[in-house]
Amino acid sequence: MKRIKILHLSDADAPMDKVLVKGWVRTRRDSKGFSFIEVNDGSCLKNIQVIADENLSNYEEINKISTGSAVSIEGKLVASKGGGQKWEIQAEGVDIISLAPESYPLQKKRHTDEFLRTIAHLRPRTNKYGAAFRIRSELSYAIHRFFRDRGFRYIHTPIITGSDCEGAGDMFRVTTLNMDHVPVADGKADYAEDFFGKEAKLTVSGQLEAEMFALALGDVYTFGPTFRAENSNTRRHAAEFWMVEPEMAFCDLDGNMDLGEELIKELLRFVMKECKSDIELFARFVDKQLLGILENIVASDFVRIPYTAAVEILSESNKKFEFPVKYGSDLQSEHEWYLTEEHFNRPVIVYNYPKEIKPFYMRVNDDDATVGAMDVLVPSIGEIIGGSQREERYDILEGRMKETGLPKEEYWWYLESREFGSVPHSGFGLGFERLMMLVTGINNIRDVIPFPRTPKNIEF
RNA sequence: UCCCCAGUAGCUCAGUUGGCAGAGCAGAUGGCUGUUAACCAUCGGGUCCGCGGUUCGAGUCCGUGCUGGGGAGCCA
Secondary structure (H helix, E strand, O other): OOOOOHHHHHOOOOOEEEEEEEEEEEEEEEEOOEEEEEEEOOOOOOOEEEEEEOOOOOHHHHOOOOOOOEEEEEEEEEEOOOOOOOEEEEEEEEEEEEOOOOOOOOOOOOOOHHHHHHOOOOHHHOHHHHHHHHHHHHHHHHHHHHHHHOOOEEOOOOOEEOOOOOOOOOOOEEOOOOOOOOOEEOOEEOHHHOOOOOOEEEOOOOHHHHHHHHHHHOEEEEEEEEEOOOOOOOOOOOOEEEEEEEEEEOOOHHHHHHHHHHHHHHHHHHHHHHOHHHHHHHHHHOOOOHHHHHHHHHHOOOEEEEHHHHHHHHHOOOOOOOOOOOOOOOOOHHHHHHHHHHHOOOOEEEEEEEHHHOOOOEOEOOOOOEEEEEEEEEOOOEEEEEEEEEOOOHHHHHHHHHHOOOOHHHHHHHHHOOOOOOOOEEEEEEEHHHHHHHHHOOOOHHHOOOOOOEOOEOOO
């Protein structure tokens, strides 16, 4: 007999004569002559209540079933005699697959996120984390669907890269050298002996490679892990995280902003519709204002202001900032928070930043002072998208590389794309975990990724 | 890396001015009951984060280290 998932039982519209359910026991309560067993199989938030009568041949064993134990239940799906649930299973057989000892760390009552992080291998068995990771899966699907509907192609860009510096942050080294006996040449590690014959790192972005495919397939995107070896200790940063990076040929900065806004709104709409009961859990127990926040984002036009206008708003705000607002320096977190949470109270796209504070690949504007960069800021998360129109003019790109001290030889292939049929193109990076935080109201990135990697933390 | 806060039972926490280590939940045992964070009774459970210091006496005060959290920087 094939097992049926609890998801399909809870929305059943008629009783069933014979069902087989397998899952983990959340709690068990005794009554006179029978026992209530709450079983969850991870297919949905809901448990199914099982009635195990004392006439069952192994009732003595059934009475030893503890929280966390795995069971297989055969019986009838019948209308529940008690309140609180529509259906329950009148068990005809309860097989104990394995008993969890009393040391099982998950209890019926609420645990703190900090404690659950120390048992990341068990936390998906809780209501909250089960819901979060079901949503994570649905959100991934929604991303692929969004791009496919619009004719984008999915590109697998490399995880290991030979580019010494991709412009963002410190990188993790990839090597097969024996770290206890590193071969030396001229007083330095000799990478000629290494696997690739030169230094290799984990990627910090698939952008440069994705650009090559945008200039061939038109509209493309990547969706995969990226790595930053920054010693960041905040609730919004992880050393390993997932990023969505669309890249579009024949697209300027306006088109880029349009896509970013549309993407965020569409993903929120999708999740509110397709993950309704899981989202409701977060709206009830994690952030009471969650639904209002999500609806507000879906309904509002994102504010779009140039960097100079943002600086003006901040200067005229009469708000005491720890760091002074000044043209030419990057916006501090407190400035971004002010714009998106206080001044506008909705998502804000800041664009056209001074070129001195942005990387070499961003397109220089006609004023020769700013570049076509854009950051999407949302309340409670901060920067969720960072992107730009790319510099497609060979000479200017080459000049910017010289200015920022990048070795031209390393990027010969990137420059060549500007030599052969170069076209205006744009793209951005969306932080997938930050999107998860936005959607669920969970305020720590370590709680929206299955096994988080942060400085000094690589357990599991 | 810098600034701030915290660390007490398996979990969540209380612990007054420096004076015998506590509660709820969880666990075990018994009872009651179509229960649903079940209920009632009994019992077991501690390196008060580590190290050093002050003191007649430290969970409490001081120094230091570790771990966790929040903020900043870096960014998605």
